[in-house]
Structure formats: C-alpha cells, structure tokens
Amino acid sequence: MTAVIRPVRGADNAKILGVGGYRPARVVPNSEIVDRIDSSDEWIRTRSGIVSRRVAGPEETVRWMAVQAGGKALAYAGISPDQIGCVLISTVSHLIQTPAIAPAIATDLGSHDAAAFDIGAGCAGFCYGVELAQGMVRNGSAEYVLVIGVERLSDIANPDDRTTAFLFGDGAGAAVVGPSDEPGIGPVVWGSDGSQDKTIEQPVAWDAAMEEGAYPYLVMQGNAVFRWASYSMAKVAQEALDRAGVAAADLDAFIPHQANMRITDAMVKALKLPEHVVIARDIAEQGNTSAASIPLAMERMLQTGEVRSGDTALLIGFGAGLVYAAQVVTIP
Numbered sequence: 001m002t003a004v005i006r007p008v009r010g011a012d013n014a015k016i017l018g019v020g021g022y023r024p025a026r027v028v029p030n031s032e033i034v035d036r037i038d039s040s041d042e043w044i045r046t047r048s049g050i051v052s053r054r055v056a057g058p059e060e061t062v063r064w065m066a067v068q069a070g071g072k073a074l075a076y077a078g079i080s081p082d083q084i085g086c087v088l089i090s091t092v093s094h095l096i097q098t099p100a101i102a103p104a105i106a107t108d109l110g111s112h113d114a115a116a117f118d119i120g121a122g123c124a125g126f127c128y129g130v131e132l133a134q135g136m137v138r139n140g141s142a143e144y145v146l147v148i149g150v151e152r153l154s155d156i157a158n159p160d161d162r163t164t165a166f167l168f169g170d171g172a173g174a175a176v177v178g179p180s181d182e183p184g185i186g187p188v189v190w191g192s193d194g195s196q197d198k199t200i201e202q203p204v205a206w207d208a209a210m211e212e213g214a215y216p217y218l219v220m221q222g223n224a225v226f227r228w229a230s231y232s233m234a235k236v237a238q239e240a241l242d243r244a245g246v247a248a249a250d251l252d253a254f255i256p257h258q259a260n261m262r263i264t265d266a267m268v269k270a271l272k273l274p275e276h277v278v279i280a281r282d283i284a285e286q287g288n289t290s291a292a293s294i295p296l297a298m299e300r301m302l303q304t305g306e307v308r309s310g311d312t313a314l315l316i317g318f319g320a321g322l323v324y325a326a327q328v329v330t331i332p
C-alpha cells in the first residue's frame with residue numbers, strides 16, 4: 001500500500017509583526033576618514049549622501065548585535081523567544097564560515113530548538129529572509145520566524161580603498177514574521193545575475209589569503225554597481241508593486257536598501273513616486289549596512305513617526321551576487 005503524506009498546511013497569510021535595530025555606539029563622521037583616502041566631506045556627501053556611519057567596537061560582535069536587534073523585534077511583536085520556529089541570519093561579515101552563526105544567536109535569544117541557518121544574499125539578504133519566512137509561516141514549518149540582517153562591514157572594508165572605505169557601516173536590524181488575517185507581505189520579485197559576480201566581491205579566498213598574506217577585503221566596481229542598481233532595480237520594484245496589486249499612489253513609504261542616496265533618488269524618479277510617499281534615508285547617518293539596512297531604516301521611520309503601523313511600504317534589497325528581491329509589506 002502506498003503511504004499518503006499529509007499536505008503541508010500553515011497560516012493563510014503572513015505579515016511582519018515587529019522590527020528592532022541595533023546601532024553601534026561609535027559614530028564616525030566623514031571628517032575622520034577623509035585624509036586616509038584623499039577625499040572630502042563634500043565629495044562623500046554629494047556622491048553617496050553619507051554624513052556619518054556607525055562602526056562597531058570589539059564587544060559589538062555580529063552575534064551580540066544580532067541578539068540586541070532580535071530581542072527588540074520580539075518585544076515589539078509581543079512574541080516570546082520560545083514561539084520562534086526558525087531564526088534566519090543574513091550576513092556577509094560573520095568571519096567564521098562554520099558553523100553558521102544563526103544557531104548561537106537563536107540560543108542566546110532563548111529560541112532553543114528553533115531551526116536556524118544563515119543566508120548569503122548580500123544586501124538583498126533581509127528581503128530574501130522575509131520571503132523565506134512568509135513561506136515557512138504559510139506552509140506551517142514555523143509559526144513565527146525571526147529574520148535578522150547583521151553586518152560588521154568595517155571588518156572587511158579596506159580603510160585605504162577610496163571606493164569602499166566611506167560607504168559601509170555596521171549594525172543589525174530584525175523582524176518577526178508570523179500569521180495574519182490579511183496578506184501583509186506581497187509576492188516577491190527576486191532574482192540574480194551571476195555574470196556580474198565580480199562587481200562586489202571578496203576576490204581573495206581564505207586559502208590564498210593565508211599563502212599570500214593578503215587580507216580578503218571586499219572590492220567593488222562602484223560604477224558598474226551604480227549603473228545596474230539605478231537602471232534595473234526600479235523595474236524590479238515596479239514589478240513588485242504590480243504583482244501586489246498596489247499602485248504607487250497607494251504607497252505610504254519606500255524603504256530601499258540603503259546603498260547610496262543617489263541610487264535611492266534614481267529609483268524614486270523612475271518609479272514616479274508621489275510626493276506623499278516617505279523615502280527611507282537612513283544611509284545619511286548609518287552608511288550602507290548591507291542586510292541590516294532595510295529593517296534599521298524601517299525602525300527609524302517608526303521612531304520618527306514618518307511611518308505608522310498599518311502603512312504600506314515597498315521594500316527592495318540588491319547587492320553582491322548580483323542578487324535582488326522586492327516586496328510590498330504592511331508596516332508592523
């Protein structure tokens with residue numbers, strides 16, 4: 001007799017129930033880094049929109065920052081750690097390859113026995129995580145999922161490289177995804193383009209680094225990334241709006257990955273977003289924090305009152321891979 005396997009079954013809909021962030025204590029203004037890279041405060045502000053960034057100290061590890069952000073998101077959502085069925089960590093700057101950092105973070109948070117794994121999707125990591133989380137909630141493999149984007153990019157950005165030294169920052173942002181009566185996370189539009197895998201990369205592998213004595217810093221072809229992001233990502237964002245059945249006029253907020261203020265401006269223009277749509281500009285004081293940037297920006301917008309619970313926001317993450325993901329969500 002052929003065994004009959006029960007179908008997977010979970011919640012009808014999923015939404016983000018809470019967000020939380022952690023910003024390292026140390027603020028590094030442009031003036032502190034310009035001499036070393038022969039730059040100027042004005043150049044950095046006009047080319048990237050960055051005024052200052054946060055740089056993590058020795059105690060502010062990837063693991064510790066993720067736990068702070070995750071704890072805040074749980075408190076916001078009113079969910080206890082033992083209700084979390086899976087912890088997803090998006091990071092490119094946890095320097096130990098094995099084991100993944102997610103199980104340790106789950107345990108530190110008190111989410112004992114939760115499934116836990118890391119996602120390597122660069123600056124799209126948070127949006128990838130939200131999509132995976134909503135799938136889990138809807139197929140019943142977890143009732144609640146904690147998604148955390150966390151980076152210590154100061155560990156892998158070369159302080160002497162003019163194209164990256166001013167761009168990146170450190171921090172963590174988290175979201176709890178759980179069941180909902182109404183759809184709170186729209187259809188994802190995601191993809192990749194591996195033909196451009198060299199545009200943001202760690203070009204020296206660990207074994208070669210050992211032999212050559214070269215630190216495997218992140219290297220970026222800024223111009224190529226800028227062109228790709230400014231030209232292609234607005235189309236991806238538009239498709240996410242279309243697939244969610246949400247018009248630009250019905251949006252309250254646009255929260256793109258905080259890559260560069262000029263990339264954000266190019267997307268706002270291409271999407272023809274109406275005046276009333278609030279635009280995330282967290283990069284000015286935070287730098288580009290890769291997978292942490294979207295939840296950090298969302299948290300700030302909630303704190304400042306720029307967005308409110310129940311608002312509709314368009315998210316888009318994009319970066320190393322190249323990879324991208326966009327979705328429309330309801331603000332928790």
Ligand SMILES: CC(C)(COP(=O)(O)OP(=O)(O)OC[C@H]1O[C@@H](n2cnc3c(N)ncnc32)[C@H](O)[C@@H]1OP(=O)(O)O)[C@@H](O)C(=O)NCCC(=O)NCCS
Nearest residue numbers: 038039040043047123162163222223225226259260318319
């Ligand atoms: C990095 C970035 C700001 C550089 O800006 P850009 O306008 O492309 O700059 P370019 O590399 O074309 O260089 C323009 C000039 O500025 C100079 N320059 C480069 N870096 C500089 C710096 N930090 N300070 C001062 N001058 C600098 C260059 O030498 C060049 O000078 P030249 O015209 O005399 O030859 C921009 O390419 C960028 O933001 N790219 C996307 C990066 C990104 O978002 N990455 C993350 C994606 S997740």
